Amino acid sequence: MEVFSIDGAQIHALDVGPRQAQLAILIHGWSSSSFAMSPLIPLLSRRFRCIAIDLPGYGESPPLRERATIGRYAQLVGRLITGLSEHPAVLIGHSMGGMISTTLALQVPQLVDRMVLICPTISGRLSFWINTFVSPITMMERFPFFSRLLSLLEPSMLSVTDSLMKPASFAERSAISEADYLRLRADARRPGQGRVRAECFVAMRRQDLSGRLRELETPALVIWGAEDNTVPLRDAGVVADEWRNADLRIVPKAGHWPHFETPEVTMRYIASYLGLPSLISQPDALVQPAEVTTQITEFLVNSQLGSGLSLAQRTRLAAHLERRRYPPQALVDRINQESTDLYLVQEGTLEVWSPPIDGDPTSQRLLMTVVAGQITGEMSLLDGGRRSADLRAGEEGVTLLALRRERLRALAEDDPALGNAVLWNIASALALRLRLANWQQQGLVRELQALKR
Known part of the structure; x- marks a missing residue:
């Protein structure tokens, strides 16, 4: 992985695609890592230089010295764009990464060409399931003693993790592979990330974008799983009401991870929006700046x-x-x-x-x-x-x-x-x-x- 030093933060990232191509910054969500964006990279890297980042505190990136906030993450992404290119970038954000992308488009619209947002957090109010069963554990992780205790107990509590994570994350008829699920689960419970998980949970609640989407001029494709039980579809209603330049798509048989659960449909929407071939194996002469x-x-x-x-x-x-x-x-x-x-x-x-x-x-x-x-x-x-x-x-x-x-x-x-x-x-x-x-x-x-x- 590449390491980018930005304002004292060390950001680890996958860097794939033509070096002179337009930037596409791939931003994962809460309790995740750059792996969350991996299904999109083979398609996107045909036209874009893809930078799939580990946000500070997640994956391989060390945490920030200060408290993690959505605004701070957006600022770091903006600095990454200006440090790598003189042109605006395409932002691909999942969940909290969608909130970060939208925040940057509101802060510095000149840096953002287009966005593809997958189940983005808009209001910061997550589902009843998350607030009832997951947030108490998350809040406990703010304290070092409880964070260490939960880390020690985690190996013997995998069935508990599955019972909490699967209903919140995936559709009943989800087609996600077992290998991908295990990797996503490992990211969600990665040891040592309790503090940043708790900070980001609070940060999303404080970054309510409802009422602000009308200010956006940046076009976006917004994809939502019909059975998303993490970021509920009521946030999709906010997008439909307020964001006139958003193309909203609801995907059946998908929860919070459409690009893993229904990859063919999700890739087709993204390929059509960005003018890419729907199948990676297809030759395509139309790759223009x-x-x-x-x-x-x-x-x-x-x-x-x-x-x-x-x-x-x-x-x-x-x-x-x-x-x-x-x-x-x-x-x-x-x-x-x-x-x-x-x-x-x-x-x-x-x-x-x-x-x-x-x-x-x-x-x-x-x-x-x-x-x-x-x-x-x-x-x-x-x-x-x-x-x-x-x-x-x-x-x-x-x-x-x-x-x-x-x-x-x-x-x-x-x-x-x-x-x-x-x-x-x-x-x-x-x-x-x-x-x-x-x-x-x-x-x-x-x-x-x-x-x-």
Whole structure:
């Protein structure tokens, strides 16, 4: 593991992925360690430099000299980001790590590009089960005598630990493996962490974010297990009411650990949100810098494709658009060419030329010029047919955002609301083009009628 020294704190972390890629900081929850984020690393490290940290006092990281608070943890994460990159990072937080991520986004929004939060603590009020059966033990651990006593008794009380931990953490039909459960249990009862566990339990209660989520501009994907008995679903209601840029997903057959219990569903949501392949083994050519995705997100506001979409929706769609640049008069697509790509013009112009007559290229005519914000190629995207015209870059070249048919399909499956909105926008643009064509044909008819008189 890497060790980062920040303000006197020694933070141990896994450092995986391309060194020059955008940072993704993975932040575990209460009574846990960086292992809690391990299922996500193989997927995320394809595009991001993943830093999965052990918060001070947890895992291999020594505790802070001062009392642990959510604000202090958020400050340390912010310093880690500025020390490793000049660009904002993606934050991936589980449970208390979600509260830390959200707190940082409120404190210094410039440091946070996007967030993926899994069962995040929002109000700090944990479930009845936790407050009734777990918190008394946690409060006792504040005192060295009781902490040592509980550590000595722990090996002979594993059945008690299981009876407390399993109902609070996992769904009735949870698919978590025995090996993963044993490792999570070992982290939850790691000796010597009684004080920091107690401090963090109090810190979460004091860091109630209810009423503050309206201030957030940072987009986020929020995933919640339908049977979470640690951070109850009432906190998901706060997210739904207050956070307009949050994309909230409830996962069946999952408790507090969806990425361990229902990994396929959870990975698919995250992959779709961040524009990654759903399966780790899939090849994927679309791995573009994070700043490009951010620029595309902003551009979509006034485009035919992104009309009416929320920031969270535009962020997700932008991750699936591939930027392509063509010099002046370059051939983009040829007539009869097989293609299922839709093109959105970002800069410059794209010219649509008629088919040549008897193979004579001089007989081609300019049919239409597609300008910034407009789309073309929607018919091939929808029906998979061949191109019906030549597409060429305009006199100043063109920058296109390409949406592949398979990506739109995957997006529609993972996010039906967004897929529906995108298809509606495509249909609206097509309807506008047909209305224009009808108007032009009516004009030609009137001219012909005038000539006959």
